[in-house]
Amino acid sequence: MRKALFFLLILMLTACQEEDAEPAPEQLPEETAEAVASPEVRVAEFIELWKSGDFPAMHTHYLNQGTQAVYGEANFVTWQQELHEQLAIDNLEISYTPVEDGDWTPEQPADFAIQVAFDTIIGPVEFEKTLTLLYESHGEVEDWFVEWDPSFILPNLEAGDRVSTEIAQGPRGEIVDRNGNAIASNNTGYEVSIIPENFDESKKQQLAELLGMSEQAIDDKLNQSWVQPHYLVPIAQIKADQSTLDELFTITGTTRAEVDMRNYPYGRALSHITGYMGPITAEQLEAWSGEGYSAETMVGRQGLEEILQERLRGAAGGRIILEKQQENAVITSVENEPIPGETVALTIDAELQQTLYGAMEEQAGTSAAIDPDTGETLALVSSPGFDPNEFVPNITNSRYQELANDPLQPFFNRFAAVYTPGPVIQPITAAIGLESGTLDPAEGLDIAGNSWQRFASWGDYRVTRPRADVPNPIDLDKALVYSDSIYFAQQALNMPNDDFRIGLENFGFGEEIDFPIDLSPSRISQDGTFGSEGQLAGTASGQGQMQVNILHLATLYSPILTSGTLYKPTLLLDDEDQQVWNENLLSAENAELLRMSLSNAGTELGTELAGKSGTANERGEQNAWFVGYSLVNPDLIVAMMIEGEEGVEGMAEQVLEARENE
Structure with missing residues (x-):
C-alpha cells in the first residue's frame, strides 16, 4: 500500500495538576446512602453536549471533581478542539446501552457501555468504552458526574502522548470503455514536500523552477x-523524469513520495467526455462540505470526472499514531486500509471514438454514434478537443489562456449544444407524414422553380430548395434523394391540426434528455409551437427555429431500423439496455420505405451508405450534416456535423468502413 504523509500533528496532552486543586468530593452522610435517581438522564445530556462539541459545558457541569482537578478546563477544551480540527473529525455519533432496572446508590459507581463513531481524514473510527459516573456533591448540587480521560477522544490516548497522522489515499477509480480499455487511469507521480526547519532557503528559486511554480x-x-517548523508540508505534485527527481533530491529539506496521478490515454478524442482532474474549487468545497474534502484535494473538474466524483473517489485510510511519553514507545491508535474508488464502464467504444475524431481532422464540429437496437452511445465527439493530460497535475495559466483564446474553442462542448439541422430532419418529417396517412410515398407532386410560398400573406418568406432541375413529378424517394424542401413543406402543411408538432414531440423534441452529461434538448422552436404557417413549412426541412442535439439526431433515425421503437440513449454500461423512449412511431412497412429511400440517397452521393446529408444556415454560416448507417452492417448510426465544411459524408463513410473492417 502506497502511503503519503499528509501532515504531522504533534499535540502534547499534559496532565496539568493545578496548584490550587479542588478538594476531594465530600462524603455523603451515612443516612443518605440509599437509592438515588437514575444517572441515565445525566448520561444522555453529557452525550448530547459531546456530540455538539460543547466542551466547556461538559467540563463545568458534568465532569467529576477528580477529573476536573487533573484536566483543567483550558486543556480539556483545547485538546479536543484541536484534535477535531486537525483530524477533520465529523459526523460524530455516540450512543449508550441503557441499564435495565438499575439499583443506583451514591456509594456505587454507575457504568454505561457507550459506542463512539466518527469520520476522520483516515476514514471512520469506531470504539467502545465504559462511561463511569460517580455520585458527588458539587456545592449545593448532588448528582451524577462523569469520570473522564483522554481515551474517550481516541483509543489508547493518554496524557503526555504525541499524536501524528499518516494518510494513505485510496486510489481513484478508473473510467473504461465497453471493451475494458482505460479512458481515465492512474499513473505514478510524485508529491514534493518540505520540512521548514531543514529547508535550504537559498534553493527556493531552483525548487520553484523544478516544480513549475513561483x-x-x-x-x-x-x-x-497550521504549519510548524518540524511539520512535513506538501508543496506540489509533479510528473517528473528521473533527472528532475535526482535534482530535487539534492535540495536539503525536501522529500518526495509516490502518488497516483491521472492519465488520459485517448487525449483530445475523449476530452469532453472524461473532463479532467484539478484542485478543488471554492464552489465545490462549499457544495461538498462535511464530506472529507480539503482545500488541497484534487477532484474532477469537468465531464465524467466531475459527474462521477463520488463513485470514482477512493476512501482515505492510514494511521493515527501515538508516541507514548511514559512507555517511550510508538503505537497505532487507529488504522484503516484505504478503499479504491469504483471502476466505471461506459458504453463508449474508445477506438471508434478515436476513429471518428480522427476523421473530423480537428475541424470544428460534433458527431455521435449509437447502437439503434439498444440505445447505447458508442461515440460522442466534440471537435476540436483539448488534451486533459495537460491539466495533470496543473496546467500553466499561459497555456490555459492560449486554449481559451483559440478561435476554434476547444473547451466548448459541441455535443452538448443544439444546432439547426437542415435537410437531415426530412426523414423524420416523412415518418410523421406516413404515419399520419397524409403522405402517399408514390404520389408525385409537380413543383416548379426553386422557391415557393403557399400564400402571399407569407410576405417575403419563401421555401427554397437546392435544385430546381429535378424532373417532375417529385415523390418521396426523389424528395429525400435531392433534399426537396418544397416537397416536405407541402407535406407538413397537409397534415391536419397539430399532427406535425405532436409527431415531433413523440420523437422526443422538447424533452430533457436523460443522460449523465447535461445535453441541451432538441426543440421545435423557442416556445415549442409554430408561430406561423411559414415557420411550420421551414421546420419540415430543419429550418425555422428548430434546433437539434447531435446525439438526439442519431437516435431519431433508430425507429427506421427498429420498425418504430425509439430507445433512450445510455452512456453507463451498467444501465439497462433498450429503455424505451417511445414506440409505434413507424409501422414495419413505412420503416422499410424509408430504408429504401435512404439507401437511394446514399447511392446518389456515391457512398456505400444509407443516409441523408445536407447543409443548414447557422448564424450566417453553412454547416454540413450527415446521418446514416452502413448497408452491410446497419447496427451503427453515425451523425456528424462540420461547421462550414462540405464532404462530411466521406468522413462518415471512412468511419463506418473502419468499423466493418474490425
Whole structure:
C-alpha cells in the first residue's frame, strides 16, 4: 500500500495538576446512602453536549471533581478542539446501552457501555468504552458526574502522548470503455514536500523552477496557519523524469513520495467526455462540505470526472499514531486500509471514438454514434478537443489562456449544444407524414422553380430548395434523394391540426434528455409551437427555429431500423439496455420505405451508405450534416456535423468502413 504523509500533528496532552486543586468530593452522610435517581438522564445530556462539541459545558457541569482537578478546563477544551480540527473529525455519533432496572446508590459507581463513531481524514473510527459516573456533591448540587480521560477522544490516548497522522489515499477509480480499455487511469507521480526547519532557503528559486511554480506560491504553502517548523508540508505534485527527481533530491529539506496521478490515454478524442482532474474549487468545497474534502484535494473538474466524483473517489485510510511519553514507545491508535474508488464502464467504444475524431481532422464540429437496437452511445465527439493530460497535475495559466483564446474553442462542448439541422430532419418529417396517412410515398407532386410560398400573406418568406432541375413529378424517394424542401413543406402543411408538432414531440423534441452529461434538448422552436404557417413549412426541412442535439439526431433515425421503437440513449454500461423512449412511431412497412429511400440517397452521393446529408444556415454560416448507417452492417448510426465544411459524408463513410473492417 502506497502511503503519503499528509501532515504531522504533534499535540502534547499534559496532565496539568493545578496548584490550587479542588478538594476531594465530600462524603455523603451515612443516612443518605440509599437509592438515588437514575444517572441515565445525566448520561444522555453529557452525550448530547459531546456530540455538539460543547466542551466547556461538559467540563463545568458534568465532569467529576477528580477529573476536573487533573484536566483543567483550558486543556480539556483545547485538546479536543484541536484534535477535531486537525483530524477533520465529523459526523460524530455516540450512543449508550441503557441499564435495565438499575439499583443506583451514591456509594456505587454507575457504568454505561457507550459506542463512539466518527469520520476522520483516515476514514471512520469506531470504539467502545465504559462511561463511569460517580455520585458527588458539587456545592449545593448532588448528582451524577462523569469520570473522564483522554481515551474517550481516541483509543489508547493518554496524557503526555504525541499524536501524528499518516494518510494513505485510496486510489481513484478508473473510467473504461465497453471493451475494458482505460479512458481515465492512474499513473505514478510524485508529491514534493518540505520540512521548514531543514529547508535550504537559498534553493527556493531552483525548487520553484523544478516544480513549475513561483517562489511566492511556495511561501504561501509554508505560511499556512497550521504549519510548524518540524511539520512535513506538501508543496506540489509533479510528473517528473528521473533527472528532475535526482535534482530535487539534492535540495536539503525536501522529500518526495509516490502518488497516483491521472492519465488520459485517448487525449483530445475523449476530452469532453472524461473532463479532467484539478484542485478543488471554492464552489465545490462549499457544495461538498462535511464530506472529507480539503482545500488541497484534487477532484474532477469537468465531464465524467466531475459527474462521477463520488463513485470514482477512493476512501482515505492510514494511521493515527501515538508516541507514548511514559512507555517511550510508538503505537497505532487507529488504522484503516484505504478503499479504491469504483471502476466505471461506459458504453463508449474508445477506438471508434478515436476513429471518428480522427476523421473530423480537428475541424470544428460534433458527431455521435449509437447502437439503434439498444440505445447505447458508442461515440460522442466534440471537435476540436483539448488534451486533459495537460491539466495533470496543473496546467500553466499561459497555456490555459492560449486554449481559451483559440478561435476554434476547444473547451466548448459541441455535443452538448443544439444546432439547426437542415435537410437531415426530412426523414423524420416523412415518418410523421406516413404515419399520419397524409403522405402517399408514390404520389408525385409537380413543383416548379426553386422557391415557393403557399400564400402571399407569407410576405417575403419563401421555401427554397437546392435544385430546381429535378424532373417532375417529385415523390418521396426523389424528395429525400435531392433534399426537396418544397416537397416536405407541402407535406407538413397537409397534415391536419397539430399532427406535425405532436409527431415531433413523440420523437422526443422538447424533452430533457436523460443522460449523465447535461445535453441541451432538441426543440421545435423557442416556445415549442409554430408561430406561423411559414415557420411550420421551414421546420419540415430543419429550418425555422428548430434546433437539434447531435446525439438526439442519431437516435431519431433508430425507429427506421427498429420498425418504430425509439430507445433512450445510455452512456453507463451498467444501465439497462433498450429503455424505451417511445414506440409505434413507424409501422414495419413505412420503416422499410424509408430504408429504401435512404439507401437511394446514399447511392446518389456515391457512398456505400444509407443516409441523408445536407447543409443548414447557422448564424450566417453553412454547416454540413450527415446521418446514416452502413448497408452491410446497419447496427451503427453515425451523425456528424462540420461547421462550414462540405464532404462530411466521406468522413462518415471512412468511419463506418473502419468499423466493418474490425
